Amino acid sequence: MINSKILLKNGNIIDENGNLEKNMSIYIDNGKIAGISREEGHEGYEVIDCTGLYVTPGFVNLHTHSPMNILKGIAEDISIDNWFNEKIFPYESKLKTEDIYWGTVIAAAEMINNGVTAFADHYFCQESVYRAVADIGIRGDIAPTIFGLADDYDQQLKNAVSFVEEYRDKNLRIRLRLGPHAPYTCPGDKLKEIVNAAKKLKTGIHIHVSETKEQVEESMRLTGKTPIEVLYESGGFDIDVIIAHGLWTTRKDLSYISDKAVFAFSPKTYMKLSMGYGNIYELKNEINYSFGTDGAASSNTLSPLEQARLFALNGKFISDDATAYETKDIWRQLMKGHDALKFNTGKIAEGREADLLIWNLDAVNTFPVYDPLTSIIYSSDASNIRYTMVQGEFLKYDGILKADIRSIISKVGEIQKEILERGKGKSKVSY
Ligand SMILES: [Zn+2]
Numbered sequence: 001m002i003n004s005k006i007l008l009k010n011g012n013i014i015d016e017n018g019n020l021e022k023n024m025s026i027y028i029d030n031g032k033i034a035g036i037s038r039e040e041g042h043e044g045y046e047v048i049d050c051t052g053l054y055v056t057p058g059f060v061n062l063h064t065h066s067p068m069n070i071l072k073g074i075a076e077d078i079s080i081d082n083w084f085n086e087k088i089f090p091y092e093s094k095l096k097t098e099d100i101y102w103g104t105v106i107a108a109a110e111m112i113n114n115g116v117t118a119f120a121d122h123y124f125c126q127e128s129v130y131r132a133v134a135d136i137g138i139r140g141d142i143a144p145t146i147f148g149l150a151d152d153y154d155q156q157l158k159n160a161v162s163f164v165e166e167y168r169d170k171n172l173r174i175r176l177r178l179g180p181h182a183p184y185t186c187p188g189d190k191l192k193e194i195v196n197a198a199k200k201l202k203t204g205i206h207i208h209v210s211e212t213k214e215q216v217e218e219s220m221r222l223t224g225k226t227p228i229e230v231l232y233e234s235g236g237f238d239i240d241v242i243i244a245h246g247l248w249t250t251r252k253d254l255s256y257i258s259d260k261a262v263f264a265f266s267p268k269t270y271m272k273l274s275m276g277y278g279n280i281y282e283l284k285n286e287i288n289y290s291f292g293t294d295g296a297a298s299s300n301t302l303s304p305l306e307q308a309r310l311f312a313l314n315g316k317f318i319s320d321d322a323t324a325y326e327t328k329d330i331w332r333q334l335m336k337g338h339d340a341l342k343f344n345t346g347k348i349a350e351g352r353e354a355d356l357l358i359w360n361l362d363a364v365n366t367f368p369v370y371d372p373l374t375s376i377i378y379s380s381d382a383s384n385i386r387y388t389m390v391q392g393e394f395l396k397y398d399g400i401l402k403a404d405i406r407s408i409i410s411k412v413g414e415i416q417k418e419i420l421e422r423g424k425g426k427s428k429v430s431y
Helices: 066-071 080-092 097-113 126-136 153-167 189-201 213-223 227-233 252-256 267-272 280-286 304-319 327-341 372-379 405-422
Strands: 005-014 020-029 032-037 046-049 054-057 059-064 116-123 139-146 174-176 205-209 241-245 261-265 289-291 356-359 385-390 393-397
Touching: 005 356, 005 372, 054 372, 059 241, 059 261, 059 289, 059 304, 059 327, 066 080, 066 097, 066 116, 066 126, 066 405, 097 116, 097 126, 097 385, 097 393, 097 405, 116 126, 116 205, 116 327, 116 385, 126 139, 126 153, 126 174, 139 153, 139 205, 153 174, 153 189, 189 205, 189 227, 205 227, 213 227, 227 252, 261 327, 267 304, 280 304, 289 304, 289 327, 304 327, 304 372, 327 372
Parallel strands: 005 046, 005 054, 059 116, 116 139, 139 174, 205 241, 241 261, 261 289
Antiparallel strands: 005 020, 020 032, 054 356, 356 385, 385 393
């Protein structure tokens, strides 16, 4: 931390419920919010004048594959089957640890620019992801991916478990859990085995479930159960679980889902890969959910705010009801990502970690501001986020990212060339 005492002076606070409190000062000490008041005492504090600006909690990206930023744009205008089998899996099979590291670095930089203060990641080569997250300073909840169908499944599980054992609690901004890829790639006993390993480690899991209609039908054909039911029978709802997508969760599935589960919706990916509306618009009031971006190779951007915006627009569109998906509701759902990752963030209150954003809405895309929350949800972009703070440290300061963007872009450009030269390999898994 550069300065342990920071005063965000005289800003307009928008809390996790979307309520506005004007002209408040936030005192930050040693990475935590130490007080909120209208008083002006600031001896020993680095003062950021927030007059006319808005202060909100940061955003959580509840599901992504950050290293996939290195493949952003490599598979476009393509069906989901070909996206996996013809492009992503073959290119992934030849990725090197340095590609993973730099993919994560540029992803983290983009997320900080977009106001993300914490994200949940799901990928292999977890040590490289860990190193990149630690170097950039964003918060990460890292889940090493495990494919139950892979020849080296036993080794994958062993590596994931020893990764959690070795790296847990080493960095206050990083948490770890296990990442079984999906019920269809971790069938039967394998999923149970991974869940049991997570229980033993006293951690959670992060898993893709019921992403497409075909996946649910195939699961019914093979096991007589939906993927949610398979996860339930493996004990996956006994522990903290991030459900990536769950787009085709059924009404009957609701009886299996516990309150330890949080769904991460990524509507941009569903639209782009033509995965259908699913049932989530119908079931949304009966499940815990927030938003994730999925990897940039499918959604092209890492902005949970954009995903929330698309969710609201889609919801209004398909329900034929413009009064549904109210701004405050969407904001509250967006903020629920904080509860899922348990970093003690997401509320602007004394004792909470100082993971905050400072917004300037006096800009052509957002002004005039009748309601600041509406401006943020429907009009803003990354340029309105002037400051991104994680644990009291500015990772974006007055519009400039702390990370050295020029050298990141140059390095990622070199890797992009190498990836194309190397070409596609033979994948161990198929979709
Ligand atoms: Zn995913």
